[in-house]
Amino acid sequence: MAATETTGKTTGKTAGTTPRATAAPLRWLRRNVVILAGLATLAYLILPNVVVMVFSFNKPHGRFNYQWQQFSTDAWTDPCGVADLCGSLGLSLQIAVWATVGATVLGTMIAFALARYRFRARAGVNTLIFLPMAMPEVVMAASLATLFLNMGIQFGFWTILIAHIMFCLSFVVTAVKARVMSMDPRLEQAAQDLYASPVQTFLRVTLPIAAPGIASGALLSFALSFDDFIITNFNAGSTVTFPMFVWGSAQRGTPVQINVIGTAMFLVAVLCVLAGQMAGTRRKRSKK
Amino acid sequence: MTATEAPAPPESDATEPPALRRTPTRKRLVPYWLLLPGILWLLVFFAAPLVYQASTSLQTGSLEEGFKVTWHLATYWDALGEYWPQFVRSMGYAGIATALCLLLGYPLAYLIAFKAGRWRNVVMMLVIAPFFTSFLIRTLAWKTILADGGPVVGALNSLHILDVTSALGITEGHRVLATPLAVVCGLTYNFLPFMILPLYTSLERIDPRLHEAAGDLYARPVTTFRRVTFPLSMPGVVAGTLLTFIPAAGDYINAELLGSTDQKMIGNVIQSQFLRVLDYPTAAALSFILMAAILAMVTIYIRKSGTEDLV
Numbered sequence: 001m002a003a004t005e006t007t008g009k010t011t012g013k014t015a016g017t018t019p020r021a022t023a024a025p026l027r028w029l030r031r032n033v034v035i036l037a038g039l040a041t042l043a044y045l046i047l048p049n050v051v052v053m054v055f056s057f058n059k060p061h062g063r064f065n066y067q068w069q070q071f072s073t074d075a076w077t078d079p080c081g082v083a084d085l086c087g088s089l090g091l092s093l094q095i096a097v098w099a100t101v102g103a104t105v106l107g108t109m110i111a112f113a114l115a116r117y118r119f120r121a122r123a124g125v126n127t128l129i130f131l132p133m134a135m136p137e138v139v140m141a142a143s144l145a146t147l148f149l150n151m152g153i154q155f156g157f158w159t160i161l162i163a164h165i166m167f168c169l170s171f172v173v174t175a176v177k178a179r180v181m182s183m184d185p186r187l188e189q190a191a192q193d194l195y196a197s198p199v200q201t202f203l204r205v206t207l208p209i210a211a212p213g214i215a216s217g218a219l220l221s222f223a224l225s226f227d228d229f230i231i232t233n234f235n236a237g238s239t240v241t242f243p244m245f246v247w248g249s250a251q252r253g254t255p256v257q258i259n260v261i262g263t264a265m266f267l268v269a270v271l272c273v274l275a276g277q278m279a280g281t282r283r284k285r286s287k288k
Numbered sequence: 289m290t291a292t293e294a295p296a297p298p299e300s301d302a303t304e305p306p307a308l309r310r311t312p313t314r315k316r317l318v319p320y321w322l323l324l325p326g327i328l329w330l331l332v333f334f335a336a337p338l339v340y341q342a343s344t345s346l347q348t349g350s351l352e353e354g355f356k357v358t359w360h361l362a363t364y365w366d367a368l369g370e371y372w373p374q375f376v377r378s379m380g381y382a383g384i385a386t387a388l389c390l391l392l393g394y395p396l397a398y399l400i401a402f403k404a405g406r407w408r409n410v411v412m413m414l415v416i417a418p419f420f421t422s423f424l425i426r427t428l429a430w431k432t433i434l435a436d437g438g439p440v441v442g443a444l445n446s447l448h449i450l451d452v453t454s455a456l457g458i459t460e461g462h463r464v465l466a467t468p469l470a471v472v473c474g475l476t477y478n479f480l481p482f483m484i485l486p487l488y489t490s491l492e493r494i495d496p497r498l499h500e501a502a503g504d505l506y507a508r509p510v511t512t513f514r515r516v517t518f519p520l521s522m523p524g525v526v527a528g529t530l531l532t533f534i535p536a537a538g539d540y541i542n543a544e545l546l547g548s549t550d551q552k553m554i555g556n557v558i559q560s561q562f563l564r565v566l567d568y569p570t571a572a573a574l575s576f577i578l579m580a581a582i583l584a585m586v587t588i589y590i591r592k593s594g595t596e597d598l599v
Binding site: 051067106149233242247261263 | 316318319320322323325326327329330331333334335336337338340341344392393395396398399400403409411413414415416417418419420421422423424425426427428429430431432433435437477480481484530534535537538539540541545554555558559562563568571572575576578579582583586
């Protein structure tokens with residue numbers, strides 16, 4: 001097999017050198033096929049965002065914003081012009097913040113226990129953490145709603161928050177655990193050798209090292225909670241979060257303001273990432 | 289469950305001085321205190337509901353008269369008998385979408401890991417950034433992209449591709465929306481980042497010197513990929529396919545927004561049984577079947593691909 005491959009290589013070379021004019025574009029194509037395919041996928045990923053952005057400047061004739069009619073900045077100058085839209089956005093942000101806080105605190109505690117201690121029922125805990133991530137959202141959503149129904153709990157803000165903390169928890173544990181596990185335990189030993197108390201060691205050494213993991217877990221929680229639809233759909237009752245508003249508007253008519261909010265969220269996220277990167281490079285430079 | 293298993297103070301330590309004994313016991317309890325709130329949360333709001341769900345699926349009754357556990361197993365048979373097409377369709381769509389995600393995502397993950405150079409962070413950001421526009425809004429954008437009079441459908445029509453796909457039953461007539469193609473396209477789009485990120489993570493770990501070594505040993509690029517790169521990226525492939533398949537199989541958003549009644553998936557059935565028909569036993573039975581099917585498939589898949597340490 002190796003032999004045929006080497007001959008294949010040499011013949012390929014000679015074939016490539018003789019009819020140069022026709023083979024050159026082909027060869028270029030062959031060499032860059034991975035890059036081209038990757039860029040095509042990237043375009044597929046970005047295309048809807050571009051459409052959302054472009055259609056935020058649309059002025060649709062009917063109730064639905066699916067066809068381009070004419071340029072207008074009406075929606076951008078009046079983003080809250082649709083009833084309930086900004087209220088739902090505020091509610092989503094509020095839930096996302098509290099869900100992030102709850103999931104991050106509980107998840108970080110579990111992650112430290114798993115990464116640092118040996119204890120019984122370890123395998124059981126690991127399974128309990130893994131299962132929510134391996135479960136289709138509909139299943140979790142329907143079963144939690146069944147529980148609330150049977151216990152006669154009123155659906156609303158609190159049921160949504162409980163559900164969000166539940167499904168964000170596992171993601172925080174995974175993110176923080178990975179970071180704590182890769183941490184050099186000798187750093188903590190060194191701190192203790194230098195007479196740091198356990199609390200000092202934790203606050204001055206362990207926590208700063210674990211911080212990136214905690215931050216990425218928190219960020220993920222925020223994004224997941226803010227954007228969650230399926231679990232919220234089952235556990236919200238008549239409470240309307242932003243995704244619920246968008247879902248409803250898909251039936252009733254999509255206001256352009258939805259696209260404005262979507263685009264604004266996208267731009268804010270990109271700016272945050274850019275700012276983070278700039279801060280990171282500056283820190284690196286100042287360290288040098 | 290775990291919280292109650294906190295170890296009782298062992299008797300063997302009784303001979304030691306009390307001051308020495310207390311610290312280790314307290315220390316031994318630390319992980320349990322750390323675990324307690326989070327695990328309790330998961331037990332009450334994740335595990336207990338699943339048990340509740342199981343009992344609900346065995347109940348009969350109506351909203352007016354109330355539901356009672358009657359061990360009515362026929363609910364399962366009736367639900368499967370009535371909704372097996374949606375069930376099969378869910379698995380089919382999710383499977384195809386996962387395969388497409390792998391096919392589309394691999395080159396991009398490879399590009400970011402090995403070819404992007406100083407553009408790496410920019411490309412990475414472009415992969416993650418769509419996450420920050422609500423995915424419902426992005427799915428609705430596909431309605432615009434695939435609209436009947438739009439450029440995409442126009443191009444596919446003039447190339448007679450839609451004639452071929454219609455003959456294959458993937459599309460209907462001269463449109464893409466409200467066909468299986470639209471739903472699979474939406475599913476693929478929505479879960480593509482879940483494929484790309486784990487693929488990238490495992491590709492990035494590969495030592496580039498392995499590629500050089502393969503080249504030095506006269507392997508062509510294709511052979512290098514087949515014998516070195518791809519096998520080493522298997523953990524990413526396994527994680528990516530799971531992260532794509534599981535949510536895709538339970539999804540009902542794409543089928544609802546981009547499909548018609550002929551593309552309804554099992555998620556749509558569960559949702560309407562639960563929220564509109566209010567037939568809780570059927571909804572519970574269906575979600576239980578879905579959960580069992582997915583857990584079984586995931587277990588077999590993980591065993592077969594030999595990456596059990598993934599969990």
